[in-house]
Amino acid sequence: MSDSIKIGVSACVTGERVRFDRTHRRSAYLTETLAKHVEFVPICPEIACGMGIPREPLRQVDCAGEIRLIAYESGKDLTAKMTNWAKRVFKGLDKEGICGFVLRVHSPSCAVNKSSIYSTQGTPPRLGPGFFTRLLQEHDPLLPVVSSEGLQNSVQRENFIRRVFVLHRWRALTAKGTSIGNLVDFHTRHKMLIRAHDLGGYRELGRLLGESTMHNAEAIFDRYGTLLFKALTLKATPSKNRDVLTHAAGYFKKDLDAEDKRELHAAITAYAKGKVPLLVPVTLLNHYARKYRAPYLTQQYYLNPEPDELKLLNHV
Numbered sequence: 001m002s003d004s005i006k007i008g009v010s011a012c013v014t015g016e017r018v019r020f021d022r023t024h025r026r027s028a029y030l031t032e033t034l035a036k037h038v039e040f041v042p043i044c045p046e047i048a049c050g051m052g053i054p055r056e057p058l059r060q061v062d063c064a065g066e067i068r069l070i071a072y073e074s075g076k077d078l079t080a081k082m083t084n085w086a087k088r089v090f091k092g093l094d095k096e097g098i099c100g101f102v103l104r105v106h107s108p109s110c111a112v113n114k115s116s117i118y119s120t121q122g123t124p125p126r127l128g129p130g131f132f133t134r135l136l137q138e139h140d141p142l143l144p145v146v147s148s149e150g151l152q153n154s155v156q157r158e159n160f161i162r163r164v165f166v167l168h169r170w171r172a173l174t175a176k177g178t179s180i181g182n183l184v185d186f187h188t189r190h191k192m193l194i195r196a197h198d199l200g201g202y203r204e205l206g207r208l209l210g211e212s213t214m215h216n217a218e219a220i221f222d223r224y225g226t227l228l229f230k231a232l233t234l235k236a237t238p239s240k241n242r243d244v245l246t247h248a249a250g251y252f253k254k255d256l257d258a259e260d261k262r263e264l265h266a267a268i269t270a271y272a273k274g275k276v277p278l279l280v281p282v283t284l285l286n287h288y289a290r291k292y293r294a295p296y297l298t299q300q301y302y303l304n305p306e307p308d309e310l311k312l313l314n315h316v
């Protein structure tokens with residue numbers, strides 16, 4: 001498996017002039033920050049499946065429950081063309097091992113969830129994923145996706161980056177086979193991170209590992225991967241992060257004096273209130289984990305992300 005992390009991106013957000021009117025929608029965060037740490041696989045679904053530039057805009061239309069991709073002025077139906085192309089391209093993306101997708105907001109092809117879907121019944125349009133995005137999510141429901149607009153939001157950005165790096169580590173693990181020992185080690189290092197997303201999912205994963213034997217490793221890996229990425233689809237909100245940080249602070253209840261405890265809990269509270277970034281209580285916890293030798297904490301990806309992951313999480 002390649003060491004670099006590959007991410008699919010809507011080509012127009014990388015600055016390529018591929019929109020219907022020959023413009024782009026370059027995302028500064030994507031091209032100036034994310035690009036330094038991951039490798040992009042840019043795709044413009046509309047161009048790739050044979051439409052030109054300029055081209056007439058498209059829209060999605062709900063035809064008796066079936067969503068079709070229709071050219072706005074000519075009424076040309078591009079549903080089959082886009083669907084057939086997408087099936088072919090997904091095989092290539094699977095081979096590339098992409099670990100996530102950044103998609104252009106508000107596009108009838110690429111939107112994550114803000115594309116207007118028109119009705120033939122005259123009712124107001126509803127919002128949903130773009131045509132290509134829906135096919136992508138049907139193909140791989142657990143692939144991390146985010147809109148270029150979502151990358152501007154610190155919670156959405158952090159959740160996306162975390163999930164991308166976990167998926168990359170998961171692929172590296174599964175490339176080595178199905179050793180339960182390796183899986184337990186993987187799980188141990190991700191415990192705090194998973195808890196921050198989904199406490200119920202974290203418990204379910206623990207129970208699953210309790211059922212593992214030498215004879216059911218393949219089934220356990222399959223189930224573990226599904227449950228893990230399902231758990232990570234839930235957002236790690238400030239209040240969930242606060243619970244995880246408070247739990248970690250409990251490791252030092254015998255080591256810290258009253259003033260240090262107050263300072264640590266003040267940092268956690270300030271984070272939960274949005275006054276300081278997550279990095280502030282995390283750095284403090286890391287400091288204590290090393291000082292008081294708490295190996296469980298020092299090995300947590302939640303507290304010690306990989307260098308590229310850390311740089312992206314630190315971005316303000």
Ligand code: SF4
Nearest residue numbers: 010011012044107110
């Ligand atoms: S939103 Fe998607 S289909 Fe539209 S121009 Fe950008 S990459 Fe192409």
